[in-house]
Amino acid sequence: MTRGSKFEFAKHYVEMVLVMFAGMLVLGGALLLIVAALGTSPDELQEDAPALFLLGMGFSMTAPMVWWMERRGHSWAATLTMALAMILPTIATIVFLAIGAIEDLDTLLMIEHVAMFPAMFVAMLPFRSEYTHAQATA
Numbered sequence: 001m002t003r004g005s006k007f008e009f010a011k012h013y014v015e016m017v018l019v020m021f022a023g024m025l026v027l028g029g030a031l032l033l034i035v036a037a038l039g040t041s042p043d044e045l046q047e048d049a050p051a052l053f054l055l056g057m058g059f060s061m062t063a064p065m066v067w068w069m070e071r072r073g074h075s076w077a078a079t080l081t082m083a084l085a086m087i088l089p090t091i092a093t094i095v096f097l098a099i100g101a102i103e104d105l106d107t108l109l110m111i112e113h114v115a116m117f118p119a120m121f122v123a124m125l126p127f128r129s130e131y132t133h134a135q136a137t138a
Contacts, residue, residue, distance in 0.1 A: 006132070016069075019065050020116070023062075024060050027059075051097055051098070054093050054094055054097070054105075058087060058112065062090075065086065074130060075127070075130060077127070078124075085120045089112050089113075092111070093109075096111070
């Protein structure tokens with residue numbers, strides 16, 4: 001990879017991280033407002049349905065990334081691979097919870113989030129050529 005292509009690759013990675021955080025704040029916040037409108041507090045949701053909370057967190061980060069990649073003109077293969085990089089850590093934490101391996105929600109959330117960073121990087125590797133040139137602007 002040339003210096004310019006390395007920059008484009010890194011730029012896309014950073015862009016995905018920023019979209020992930022924005023989704024967590026905006027879409028995640030909207031989901032919590034819906035939960036509150038249904039008469040449940042975020043604390044109650046975390047206590048009574050931690051798997052649903054983890055799933056909501058994963059969705060709130062994945063959906064905006066899929067939307068953004070579509071908007072930027074990325075292939076569906078690259079987009080779905082990136083979505084899978086977000087969904088697999090979410091599923092893994094739900095499995096940990098279901099089998100009783102880890103029951104602390106804060107620990108599960110940390111694992112979910114931390115695992116997404118290398119998973120996103122690995123998901124980008126098969127599509128290096130797609131990520132090493134400038135994409136369409138939004």
